[in-house]
Each structure stands twice: as structure tokens, then as C-alpha cells.
Amino acid sequence: MTNKRAGITALGAYAPPGILSNQDLEKMMDTSDEWIVSRTGIRRRHVAAEDEYTSDLAIAAVDDLVRRHGPGALSGVDMVIVATNTPDAYFPSTAALVQHHFGLKAAAFDLLAACPGWIYGLSVASGLVESGRHRRVLVIGAESLTKIVDWNDRSTAVLFGDGAGAAIVELVDGRFGFRSIVTGADGGGAHQLHMRATGDTLPDGTKLAEKLYMNGREVFKFAVRVMNTSTVEAVEKAGMTPDDISLFVPHQANLRIIEAARERLKLPPERVVVTVDEFGNNSTASIPLALATALDDGRIDEGDNVLLVTFGAGLTWAASVLTWGGLK
Numbered sequence: 001m002t003n004k005r006a007g008i009t010a011l012g013a014y015a016p017p018g019i020l021s022n023q024d025l026e027k028m029m030d031t032s033d034e035w036i037v038s039r040t041g042i043r044r045r046h047v048a049a050e051d052e053y054t055s056d057l058a059i060a061a062v063d064d065l066v067r068r069h070g071p072g073a074l075s076g077v078d079m080v081i082v083a084t085n086t087p088d089a090y091f092p093s094t095a096a097l098v099q100h101h102f103g104l105k106a107a108a109f110d111l112l113a114a115c116p117g118w119i120y121g122l123s124v125a126s127g128l129v130e131s132g133r134h135r136r137v138l139v140i141g142a143e144s145l146t147k148i149v150d151w152n153d154r155s156t157a158v159l160f161g162d163g164a165g166a167a168i169v170e171l172v173d174g175r176f177g178f179r180s181i182v183t184g185a186d187g188g189g190a191h192q193l194h195m196r197a198t199g200d201t202l203p204d205g206t207k208l209a210e211k212l213y214m215n216g217r218e219v220f221k222f223a224v225r226v227m228n229t230s231t232v233e234a235v236e237k238a239g240m241t242p243d244d245i246s247l248f249v250p251h252q253a254n255l256r257i258i259e260a261a262r263e264r265l266k267l268p269p270e271r272v273v274v275t276v277d278e279f280g281n282n283s284t285a286s287i288p289l290a291l292a293t294a295l296d297d298g299r300i301d302e303g304d305n306v307l308l309v310t311f312g313a314g315l316t317w318a319a320s321v322l323t324w325g326g327l328k
Contacts, residue, residue: 003174004130004171004172004173004174005130005171005172005174005176005177005178006125006126006127006129006130006169006170006171006172006177006178007169007170007171007172007176007177007178007322007323007325007326008122008167008168008169008177008322008324008326008327009168009169009170009172009326009327009328010065010068010069010073010167010168010327010328011065011068011165011166011167011168011288011291011292011295011327012061012062012063012064012065012066012067012068012069012165012166012167012292013061013064013163013164013165013166013285013288013289013291013292013293014057014060014061014063014064014163014164014165015046015161015162015163015279015282015289016046016047016048016049016052016057016060016162016163017046018046018047018048018049019044019045019046019047020044020045020046020047020146020161021043021044022036022037022042022043022044022158025154025157025158028151029151029152029154029157030154031154031158036158039254039256040158040159040254040255040256040276041254041255041256041258041274041276041277042158042159042255042276042277042280042281043277043278044277044278044280045146045160045161045162045279045280046161046162046163046278046279046280047146047161047162048144048146048147048162052144053088053144054082054084054086054087054088054094054142054143054144054164055088055094055097055098055101055142057142057143057144057162057163057164057285058082058084058094058097058098058140058142058164058166059097059098059101059102060164061140061142061163061164061165061166061285061288062074062098062102062138062140062166064166064292065166065167065168069327069328070328073168073328074102074104074138074168075136076135076136077104077106077136077137077138077168078104078105078106078107078134078135078136078137079106079107079108079125079128079134079136079137079138080095080096080098080099080104080106080107080108080109080137080138080140081095081108081109081110081111081121081124081125081137081138081139081140082094082095082098082108082109082110082111082121082140082141082142083110083111083112083113083117083118083120083121083139083140083141083142083284084110084111084112084117084140084141084142084143084284085112085114085115085117085143085145085148085283085284085313086142086143086144086145086147086148087110090197093108093109093110094110094142095108095109095110095140096108096109098138098140104138106138107134111124113183113185113312113314113316113318114193114283114284114312114313114314114315114316115251115253115281115283115284115286115310115311115312115313115316116183116251116284116310116311116312116314116316116317116318117141117283117284117312118139118140118141118165118284118285118286118287118288118310119181119183119287119308119310119318119319119320120183120316120318121139121140121141121284122139122167122169122178122181122320123181123183123318123320124137125137125139125169126169126178126181129169129170129171130171135170136168136169136170137168137169137170138166138167138168139166139167139168139169140164140165140166140167141164141165141166141282141283141284141285141286141287141288142163142164142165142284142285143162143163143164143282143283143284143285144162145160145161145162145212145281145282145283146160146161146162148195148211148212149211149212150209150210150211150212150213153211153213155214155216156212156213156214156216158280159253159254159280159281160212160280160281160282160283161279161280161281161282162282162285163279163282163285163289164285164288164289165285165287165288165289165291165292166288167288168328172325172326173325173326175303175323175325176302176303176322176323176324176325176326177322177323177325177326178320178321178322179237179238179239179240179305179321179322179323180234180235180237180238180319180320180321181234181318181319181320182230182233182234182237182317182318182319182320183316183317183318184226184230184316184317184318185314185315185316185317186314186315186316187314187315188315189218189222189314189315190202190204190206190313190314190315191204191206191215192214192215192218192219192222192313192315193213193214193215193219193312193313193314193315194206194208194209194213194313195208195209195210195211195212195213196208196209196210219315220254220256220257222311222315223253223254223257223311224257224260224261226311226315226317227250227251227257227260227261227264227309227311227317228260228261228264230309230311230317230318230319231248231261231264231265231307231309231319233319234307234309234319234320234321235307235321237321238305238321240305240321242265242266242267244305245265245267245271245305245306245307245321246271246300246301246304246305246306246324247271247272247273247294247299247300247304247305247306247307248261248262248265248267248271248272248273248306248307248309249273249287249290249291249294249306249307249308249309250262250272250273250287250290250308250309250310251281251286251287251309251310251311251312252274252275252276252279252280252281252282252286252287252289252290253276253281253286253311254276254281255274255276255277258272258274258276261309273290273291273293273294273299274290275289275290275293283312286310287308287310291306291308300324301324302324302325302327303323303324303325304323304324305321305322305323305324306321306322306323306324307319307320307321308320308321308322
């Protein structure tokens with residue numbers, strides 16, 4: 001009997017139809033299309049409607065998963081994890097709202113780990129199914145970030161968009177699935193990227209921002225460094241080299257960061273997925289949206305080794321290598 005390991009067997013994604021282009025932003029603040037594109041690679045981002053919230057985006061991504069994989073795609077799901085930084089409410093969890101909407105007999109909880117949250121969720125789901133505690137786990141990354149950005153801060157407001165992605169994690173044929181998952185955090189960088197919830201200050205005395213705050217220069221330096229170290233670690237833990245990687249799917253935060261990571265891995269452009277121009281930074285939804293785009297474009301085949309990497313507030317990071325296959 002072939003050994004089993006955790007893997008992704010279904011995938012879906014959703015970006016709301018509302019579009020905010022760089023030209024639209026030129027009318028709202030002191031910025032320009034040239035300034036945004038040259039520094040980030042972003043040309044437009046999808047924006048949730050005023051009455052459209054993170055649970056709505058998550059549900060739409062799951063609807064897309066069902067559309068792609070058939071009406072039985074959610075059969076047997078016994079855990080729902082929603083990775084998000086923008087939940088509808090502190091409680092109930094957004095995951096519980098999704099669970100109820102689809103009538104699932106499943107446990108449900110939200111996971112907050114900033115942009116790496118979806119890969120953190122995949123890591124948790126992998127442990128749950130490989131231990132036998134759960135059979136099928138629905139892992140969603142969903143964000144309505146445009147509701148929390150400071151539209152007076154042109155350095156951050158131009159970066160973020162809304163969207164969601166969803167995957168089913170369960171045991172697959174051992175030829176496929178997750179070969180490695182790396183997660184990490186450094187709370188010493190907490191003051192570089194934050195937003196207030198119930199506290200007034202961080203333990204170091206930093207006053208928490210009322211809206212999303214980011215020290216772009218320092219986060220950029222952190223991102224370039226950790227995109228390199230975490231990808232190398234994930235590839236090595238998978239027992240591979242960069243030459244074995246068929247497709248690189250990085251966090252879509254900034255084109256310059258993506259290019260720096262690609263060059264360090266010595267990968268040609270055709271082996272890298274770039275969607276930042278269309279979606280901007282969708283935080284936890286960034287990688288599943290990029291994966292779905294690559295699948296739709298015919299860029300992923302069964303047996304391909306796919307490298308995922310992301311970074312975010314915390315400061316946190318995550319990377320994974322999975323061999324694609326076992327989809328239903």
C-alpha cells in the first residue's frame with residue numbers, strides 16, 4: 001500500500017468585481033501610476049463592496065471550489081480554518097459563519113498570523129489529517145483589507161486589495177502532497193507592522209495605530225531576507241534543490257521583492273507566478289489566488305513541485321514545497 005501524506009485535493013478563489021486602479025488613486029491622493037508601478041508592480045486591486053465582508057469573500061471562494069470540483073467537494077469536511085486579519089467580528093469566528101453557511105458538521109476557528117496565515121493554516125491542517133484526528137480540512141485565506149487601510153497614507157493605501165482563496169487538505173497518495181512546511185516568527189519586529197485591537201501600545205511602548213501601519217523600508221528589508229532563508233530551508237527540508245522546483249508562487253506584496261527572491265533561487269521568470277499587478281497584496285488570500293490563477297493558465301501539472309513562500313506582520317513567515325497531484 002502506498003504511503004499517504006497531507007495534500008491539497010481541491011482549490012477555489014474569489015476576487016470581488018469592484019476595481020480600484022492606479023488612475024483612480026491618482027484622483028484620491030498625491031500619487032501616480034508611474035510611482036506605484038515602479039515601486040510595487042501593482043496596477044490595480046479588487047475591492048469589496050461597502051456591504052461585502054470577509055465572510056462573504058470566504059464563502060464566494062468556497063463556492064468557486066465547489067464549482068471547480070463538483071457538488072460533493074465539501075463532503076466529509078470536519079474542520080474549517082479561516083486565516084484572516086480582517087474578520088467580520090472578534091467573535092463569532094468567520095470560520096463559524098462559513099461552516100454554518102454550508103451546513104457542515106465541522107469544528108471551526110479563525111487563525112491570525114498576518115499574511116502567512118494561509119500557509120500556517122495548511123500546516124495545522126496537515127498535522128490534523130496526518131494524525132488521523134480529522135479527515136478533511138477546509139483552509140481559507142480571506143481578507144477585506146481595504147476596509148482597514150489609512151487612505152491618507154499613500155505609502156500603504158496603494159498596496160492592498162481584497163479577496164479569498166480556499167483549499168481542501170486531506171491525505172493523498174504519498175507521491176504527492178506537502179514535502180515540507182516551514183513557519184517562523186520574530187516578535188522583535190512587531191512595531192514595524194501593526195494595527196490596534198483592544199490594546200493601546202505594544203509591550204515595548206509603541207503606540208498602536210488605529211488603521212494599518214507599516215514601516216515599508218524595514219518590512220521590505222525583512223521580506224527580502226526571509227524570502228531567501230525560508231525558501232532555502234523549505235527546499236532543503238523537502239530533500240530538493242531549486243532545480244527541482246517547477247513553479248514558484250511567492251506572496252504577492254511587491255514585484256521587487258518577488259524578483260529578488262527569484263534571482264536568489266536562480267529561477268527563470270517563466271517559473272514564477274506574478275499576480276501582484278492585478279490583485280495587489282491580499283495578505284492571507286495572496287497565495288491561493290495566485291495558485292488558482294496559475295491553474296487556470298495551465299501552468300501546474302500533476303507531479304510538479306510547487307514552492308510557496310510568504311511573510312507578514314508579527315513579524316512572521318512561512319514557506320512550503322508540495323508536489324501537485326491528488327486533486328478530485
